[in-house]
Amino acid sequence: xxxxxxxxxxxxxxxxxxxxxxxxxxxxxxxxxxxxxxxxxxxxxxxxxxxxxxxxxxxxxxxxxxxxxxxxxxxxxxxxxxxxxxxxxxxxxxxxxxxxxxxxxxxxxxxxxxxxxxxxxxxxxxxxxxxxxxxxxxxxxxxxxxxxxxxxxxxxxxxxxxxxxxxxxxxxxxxxxxxxxxxxxxxxxxxxxxxxxxxxxxxxxxxxxxxxxxxxxxxxxxxxxxxxxxxxxxxxxxxxxxxxxxxxxxxxxxxxxxxxxxxxxxxxxxxxxxxxxxxxxxxxxxxxxxxxxxxxxxxxx
Amino acid sequence: xxxxxxxxxxxxxxxxxxxxxxxxxxxxxxxxxxxxxxxxxxxxxxxxxxxxxxxxxxxxxxxxxxxxxxxxxxxxxxxxxxxxxxxxxxxxxxxxxxxxxxxxxxxxxxxxxxxxxxxxxxxxxxxxxxxxxxxxxxxxxxxxxxxxxxxxxxxxxxxxxxxxxxxxxxxxxxxxxxxxxxxxxxxxxxxxxxxxxxxxxxxxxxxxxxxxxxxxxxxxxxxxxxxxxxxxxxxxxxxxxxxxxxxxxxxxxxxxxxxxxxxxxxxxxxxxxxxxxxxxxxxxxxxxxxxxxxxxxxxxxxxxxxxxxxxxxxxxxxxxxxxxxxxxxxxxxx
Numbered sequence: 001x002x003x004x005x006x007x008x009x010x011x012x013x014x015x016x017x018x019x020x021x022x023x024x025x026x027x028x029x030x031x032x033x034x035x036x037x038x039x040x041x042x043x044x045x046x047x048x049x050x051x052x053x054x055x056x057x058x059x060x061x062x063x064x065x066x067x068x069x070x071x072x073x074x075x076x077x078x079x080x081x082x083x084x085x086x087x088x089x090x091x092x093x094x095x096x097x098x099x100x101x102x103x104x105x106x107x108x109x110x111x112x113x114x115x116x117x118x119x120x121x122x123x124x125x126x127x128x129x130x131x132x133x134x135x136x137x138x139x140x141x142x143x144x145x146x147x148x149x150x151x152x153x154x155x156x157x158x159x160x161x162x163x164x165x166x167x168x169x170x171x172x173x174x175x176x177x178x179x180x181x182x183x184x185x186x187x188x189x190x191x192x193x194x195x196x197x198x199x200x201x202x203x204x205x206x207x208x209x210x211x212x213x214x215x216x217x218x219x220x221x222x223x224x225x226x227x228x229x230x231x232x233x234x235x236x237x238x239x240x241x242x243x244x245x246x247x248x249x250x251x252x253x254x255x256x257x258x259x260x261x262x263x264x265x266x267x268x269x270x271x272x273x274x275x276x277x278x279x280x281x282x283x284x285x286x287x288x289x290x291x292x293x294x295x296x297x298x299x300x301x
Numbered sequence: 302x303x304x305x306x307x308x309x310x311x312x313x314x315x316x317x318x319x320x321x322x323x324x325x326x327x328x329x330x331x332x333x334x335x336x337x338x339x340x341x342x343x344x345x346x347x348x349x350x351x352x353x354x355x356x357x358x359x360x361x362x363x364x365x366x367x368x369x370x371x372x373x374x375x376x377x378x379x380x381x382x383x384x385x386x387x388x389x390x391x392x393x394x395x396x397x398x399x400x401x402x403x404x405x406x407x408x409x410x411x412x413x414x415x416x417x418x419x420x421x422x423x424x425x426x427x428x429x430x431x432x433x434x435x436x437x438x439x440x441x442x443x444x445x446x447x448x449x450x451x452x453x454x455x456x457x458x459x460x461x462x463x464x465x466x467x468x469x470x471x472x473x474x475x476x477x478x479x480x481x482x483x484x485x486x487x488x489x490x491x492x493x494x495x496x497x498x499x500x501x502x503x504x505x506x507x508x509x510x511x512x513x514x515x516x517x518x519x520x521x522x523x524x525x526x527x528x529x530x531x532x533x534x535x536x537x538x539x540x541x542x543x544x545x546x547x548x549x550x551x552x553x554x555x556x557x558x559x560x561x562x563x564x565x566x567x568x569x570x571x572x573x574x575x576x577x578x579x580x581x582x583x584x585x586x587x588x589x590x591x592x593x594x595x596x597x598x599x600x601x602x603x604x605x606x607x608x609x610x611x612x613x614x615x616x617x618x619x620x621x622x623x624x625x626x627x628x629x630x631x632x633x634x635x
Contacts, residue, residue: 071372071613150404153359153389231391234361234399238371238388240378249357249387259390262520263368264545264615269522 056273064274068240073267078275080239084250087243091159092223097216100170108178109200129168136165137229153234156246161229166219173215177208210297217290221283227254253279354381356595361389362396362409366581369435370409372613373603384595401425406589406596410582428587430634432627436617438540438569439500439577442550444532449480452554452561458504467512487515488524488536500537503576540564541615569617590634
């Protein structure tokens with residue numbers, strides 16, 4: 001969001017210049033200030049990433065993928081955390097993506113947007129996207145307590161919390177993507193006698209897929225980095241088995257990193273840094289895929 | 302924006318909503334069905350204890366005791382690889398909540414169970430046995446360049462940390478006139494931690510009573526960095542952090558009324574380091590211990606090897622006497 005804002009200001013001030021308007025003092029000062037902010041934010045990011053790499057590079061070896069957590073840092077690895085993250089994120093995607101897209105299609109294509117009830121839903125979805133993740137953990141916890149589910153350390157429980165966390169983000173991204181499809185496409189289809197459902201499924205939705213995929217991947221990468229709601233739901237820090245189903249106990253990479261960071265031994269800090277690097281690599285890869293999908297498949301009408 | 306076709310919407314609107322609702326219900330039902338085989342209940346009670354064991358042991362609770370449980374489980378794995386021990390760190394209070402709901406076999410605690418927590422357990426029909434599994438010492442630390450605070454009395458610590466001292470005691474010479482004119486900066490445990498409850502209870506006489514103008518952190522490494530970087534800094538945390546970082550911070554002797562005692566493994570074990578030495582507990586569900594051979598095997602193993610696990614997790618081990626007491630407690634479960 002912030003980068004868009006800066007981009008727009010730069011664009012405008014450049015446009016102002018090219019239009020022949022004189023370059024007055026205050027916009028330039030503002031621009032310099034903005035660049036300065038960007039520089040500082042970037043500086044902190046670079047320092048964080050570099051120190052993490054320096055700390056963890058020595059421990060980024062095969063043991064990280066093959067070993068289970070252990071009391072001695074030399075023997076410990078993040079195997080169940082890596083697999084657990086995959087299980088939880090996979091399940092989260094299965095829960096949130098179809099539901100999110102369906103909800104967005106309904107709200108955008110079918111629902112009457114002047115109806116007060118739909119408008120309340122719309123406002124709620126917007127607000128839910130900004131709620132801290134721990135709240136979703138608490139919501140899941142109390143919902144399950146009411147339902148009488150005793151053991152909460154299960155893959156599907158964690159996935160449920162994360163699915164609720166990213167559902168609003170997916171809905172908003174999907175609606176944006178649908179809105180970007182020109183109305184002429186819909187009108188053309190409808191004019192040829194297709195029903196609204198046929199139009200949506202065969203024309204509007206396929207045209208919006210690049211945008212939906214991008215938003216969904218970004219939402220999932222947010223879920224991948226979450227620790228707080230899962231810790232609240234009894235995420236484990238020590239387990240010696242691979243997660244093997246929806247009801248299996250699990251841990252995830254952020255939980256494991258959190259646990260190791262709090263230990264006194266330096267070896268665990270290196271391990272935490274190494275796991276952070278792995279998490280960073282996965283996140284960068286996911287974001288890269290999102291960008292590739294956007295650039296490759298995005299249509300300009 | 303988007304096209305709204307009045308003619309077609311009525312039917313399709315409801316059908317889409319129906320499909321979405323059905324999908325949501327199906328997802329929930331699926332999820333609900335798979336919730337049955339909880340790890341802690343997948344035991345095989347009929348199995349003889351001598352054979353290779355299987356099944357699960359669920360432990361949750363204090364993040365202070367977590368590393369101990371992890372060390373014990375880690376070593377136990379080498380002799381009983383079929384048993385799946387899991388450890389969570391939802392905090393002492395959080396651990397008791399799940400323990401008294403019958404979800405875990407072992408609850409890790411950095412303090413004894415509170416009366417109301419014991420009542421919750423009793424109401425739920427959960428009987429338990431309390432076992433001291435290791436000793437823990439809190440250490441008060443200062444900057445290595447600090448040459449005046451060799452030994453602090455509990456009263457002096459109270460002067461520094463009391464709620465009334467907030468904004469008032471800001472210089473070392475206010476703590477004791479013989480101390481130099483150096484500003485005092487404080488680092489301590491975050492208010493959710495067992496360490497905070499323990500320290501405030503012993504030093505300020507009431508759990509949770511503390512001045513608030515200090516840097517609170519759940520991450521004790523932050524305290525190490527802060528104290529090592531500032532001459533007038535003072536902080537407190539677990540003894541293991543002091544023993545792991547002897548070069549960058551300096552431990553302070555504590556005078557609990559019987560002279561100055563430096564926090565070490567020996568002084569915590571023999572009880573002379575008071576009042577900041579404490580026992581750490583595990584609470585074992587009697588039913589789990591009696592009915593699940595893997596829980597019995599794990600707890601027995603842990604107590605037997607309490608010294609090794611405590612050393613692996615950087616805590617102060619039990620004395621021989623404490624181990625005997627623990628084993629007697631377990632034997633009484635039957």
